[in-house]
């Protein structure tokens with residue numbers, strides 16, 4: 226793990242290894258004069274839950290759309306299992322499923338019809354259609370909602386229906402763009418369990434989120450993204466260690482000041498040196514990491 | 528081989544829209560048939576009967592014309608609206624672009640709704656036309672022209688549906704282009720009756736050639752090959768434009 230991602234990959238360069246399902250290099254995406262994605266290089270490893278954490282407008286969705294082949298990069302390459310997303314897009318698409326940020330189901334059709342359409346588009350043999358649809362629906366507990374029209378479902382159920390559509394062809398890489406945005410806490414936890422379950426069955430997951438908690442509790446590795454650039458990438462612990470795993474908040478003159486320490490002893494020593502000021506010692510969060518590394522003020526994730 | 532796989536994929540793309548037609552067949556039939564049958568009633572019997580010196584000849588003249596205008600009215604708005612809604616409101620159009628199918632298959636598949644609607648209404652109109660006007664003959668070739676015209680106008684609908692950012696723009700396009708075409712392109716009266724400049728403009732429009740072809744086939748006169756060629760050019764241009772819009776990420 227290191228902050229300079231270019232170095233990281235020049236060290237491990239040379240094609241797409243077996244351990245890599247998605248390989249993104251030097252990805253740049255511009256809309257007119259505006260650069261939404263500004264030179265991202267990273268890989269998604271087979272079997273992991275990989276997360277993109279960043280505030281709204283960071284470029285998460287745009288990057289994901291480039292991985293799914295629907296957004297053409299201005300420059301840079303995306304390889305899916307060794308297949309170029311721009312030139313060899315049919316092979317790339319066979320390996321990917323995505324549940325987009327905005328639910329993208331056909332609201333004129335029922336849940337079952339939506340799923341069936343997706344299965345047909347992915348050329349699942351006729352004889353397997355019903356069993357595949359049923360087992361994918363079963364995984365997400367959607368059985369009772371299959372014959373309702375999409376418009377009649379609540380947000381959480383729509384989200385699940387979209388995920389079933391994304392997994393019915395059994396993709397190797399499942400992309401979830403803000404899978405829990407707008408869901409209540411309970412639905413969010415149910416969805417996290419479903420994601421872990423899918424991952425345990427062998428599907429690699431790449432999700433985006435602007436919830437710190439979600440990245441921390443769900444992801445094996447996290448890339449922190451801001452203004453289309455990579456701020457840092459690594460496991461949650463590695464990211465914390467970049468600034469120090471223990472945070473000490475103090476409140477000397479009414480505003481919060483935070484300092485980070487590698488070990489508890491240093492943190493305690495610092496805390497006691499502050500004397501009377503209100504002090505709390507806690508674990509560093511990914512929000513601290515984001516704020517430290519970008520030098521931004523608090524509140525961008527709210 | 529490639530052609531077969533594109534046709535297979537086009538069916539896969541069309542599946543959702545075809546299921547919608549199957550599940551809502553009454554609505555589909557009513558919306559695609561009421562208009563043409565009213566034209567037949569109003570122009571064929573109403574105006575034709577009271578104004579024309581030879582009502583039977585006028586009826587034989589406008590039956591192919593109404594079949595022709597139906598290949599436009601049954602296709603364009605439905606396909607344009609479907610694409611626009613699926614693209615901007617349901618966002619399900621994106622999902623097609625994510626599937627492992629050829630771009631040509633997406634373009635053809637999205638036209639299926641239009642072709643099915645046009646076939647349903649035009650076949651019925653041809654049969655009704657034959658029953659009320661003995662000069663109108665039943666020709667399988669007419670169905671081929673219906674398919675070709677329906678494909679052309681569906682492609683035009685798809686193009687407009689991919690291009691527009693608001694449904695109001697679609698309404699504007701319909702008022703300014705589609706409605707005038709419906710009435711002026713040799714459907715209800717002879718293009719030669721127009722002032723010469725106007726008749727040149729009208730001659731350049733695709734629906735005029737569908738009218739000419741339908742009349743030639745259904746009334747057993749000659750089949751104007753230049754109309755076949757002009758229609759084929761429109762079809763090819765609309766197809767290429769749709770393909771290019773998807774290929775270059777413009778929708």
Ligand SMILES: Nc1ncnc2c1ncn2[C@@H]1O[C@H](COP(=O)(O)OP(=O)(O)O)[C@@H](O)[C@H]1O
Nearest residue numbers: 256259261279280281282283284285286287288
């Ligand atoms: N099609 C587009 N045209 C112009 N700007 C866009 C387009 N798509 C995204 N953007 C801009 O790119 C930036 C990144 O957007 P996005 O990838 O959706 O961010 P995120 O998903 O991280 O919230 C935003 O500022 C957004 O306004």
Ligand SMILES: [Mg+2]
Nearest residue numbers: 285286326403
């Ligand atoms: Mg987003």
